[in-house]
Amino acid sequence: MPTLLSINNYYYRRGGAEVVFLEQNRLFEKVGWRVVPFAMHHPKNIRVPWSKYFVNEIEFGENYSTWEKLARIPKVIYSVEARRKLNQLLNDVAPDISHIHNIYHHISPSVFGVLKQHGVPVVLTLHDLKLACPAYSMFTHDGICERCKKKKLYNIVIHRCVKRSVLLSSIVMVEAILHKLLRSYENNVDRFVVPSLFYLEKMVEWGWERRRFVHIPNFVDVERLRPNFKVGKVFLFYGRLSPEKGIITFIKASALAKVPVRIVGTGPQEDVLRELAARTGADIIFLGYLNGEALFDAVRSARTVVLPSEWYENAPMSVMEAYALGKPVIGARIGGILELIREGETGVTFQNGSVESLAAALRRFADMPDAKLADMGRQGRAWMESDFTAERYRERLLKLYSDIGVIS
Structure with missing residues (x-):
């Protein structure tokens, strides 16, 4: 053995x-x-x-x-x-x-x-x-930072990259x-x-x-994640509520597009995001931390999952889980997200950090026939079943x- x-x-x-x-x-x-x-x-x-x-x-x-x-x-x-x-x-x-x-x-x-x-x-x-x-x-x-390239590791302290702390950034620099x-x-x-x-x-x-x-x-565990191809009304984000996730852009775009949003998760930016949602008049409900079937049910009831990231995402599990659960994805054109979205088939992409570009994608999905969105969900699910x-x-x-x- x-x-x-x-x-x-x-x-x-x-x-x-x-x-x-x-x-x-x-x-x-x-x-x-x-x-x-x-x-x-x-x-x-x-x-x-x-x-x-x-x-x-x-x-x-x-x-x-x-x-x-x-x-x-x-x-x-x-x-x-x-x-x-x-x-x-x-x-x-x-x-x-x-x-x-x-x-x-x-x-x-x-x-x-x-x-x-x-x-x-x-x-x-x-x-x-x-x-x-x-x-x-x-x-x-x-925003995106590659200043440490070519061994310029002192930049981590100059820009206080770890929790905005000089001490913690110095420790991590020494470690590197x-x-x-x-x-x-x-x-x-x-x-x-x-x-x-x-x-x-x-x-x-x-x-x-x-x-x-x-x-x-x-x-993804396609056996555990049972899909629901019935198309909901809300646009869902789930994940850590922190600056690199681009949620400020998402809130502003949702207010511009006038679409209903649900946000799942907690994190250091939560108070700022709640204040922004109230100030813009966006139709947003913060659902707090969810996991397991409660989280998956939130995804199943959504119209689409939105990934508005503004950093170099790797291979986000949220995209793959959304597909497995039968939902298309609207994702930012950055990092590994592009590898996980088949444009017009399993979802669409938008210019990362652009309120207008994301708002246009949100409006497009709000106006799209439910049958088309359900078909996107099915294609995403089939992709997970064959390759992931x-x-x-x-x-x-x-x-x-x-x-x-x-x-x-």
Whole structure:
């Protein structure tokens, strides 16, 4: 029975990366693999016997004392604890391969060297742009940002890219410099998995060798996500309420187009967005945080899902979930979103950041016959069923593992 060592900061459904991480674990257990998780302790974690090896919790933004903050800084940059705990785990378990998801600022890239010393092949999925951008998003106070290109990492402090904090930005800059000097990624990661071709090309543009990357799209559980092709009235956004998501543009556009909107989610921009909705007179209801069937029912009852992002999205799960649930998508022309919308067939795109362009798309969908929208939903669903199933995802990963010498 082959063993997969699966590594991620969190061991609960916190965001899109955690959904992929946990579902990937389930997929491999389903075909007889033993999956051993390595993560950070957290109150919301799924209970698992392997948690005795987990590292202690670190959370940015928590109300730690000054001494507690100082004690955590080295762990964010290079976690000796994570190396020690992982070494203990590897002395007890001999995995055939390790697959890493998000470890930055918590477990840290310090674990790569331990895996190398134990002869465990390493695959790292890029859920964000951290490999190039120390702040992971290539988005700052004035929009899209690629100022750190050509090793100009001081820009992260100048522009306070991490939570608008000079201290946190400085810590992340030091982390990036250290791991570049140590060549943590270059020397220890066998393959990088990228869910979007856009991210692959962006990494190559920033100087990485193309051969190090493998494009493996994300997947959706088409069996669980039952579609509803009945066309609703409201235009739905769901996700984190933060500047890079472009929700200000969406609210202004919805007021201009005079269409009903529902917004699902919470985040740092919520108060600003509520005030803007009231000031513009937009027909908007904020539904707060929803998950599971409550979230999926909100999608099923919508006319369309809107993704107004203004940063380099990777391969947004919200687009794929919308299709699986039978809904077309209106998406911004930026990042990996373009790869997931077949123009005029499964949805439409608009110029990112443009209120007028998005308003025109909203009006177009408001006026479009329900039969046409239902057909778009069906085409999106069929696309997910043919190319983005869990089985296809597992097949692609198994081929990758085989290519680097793992026998399943």
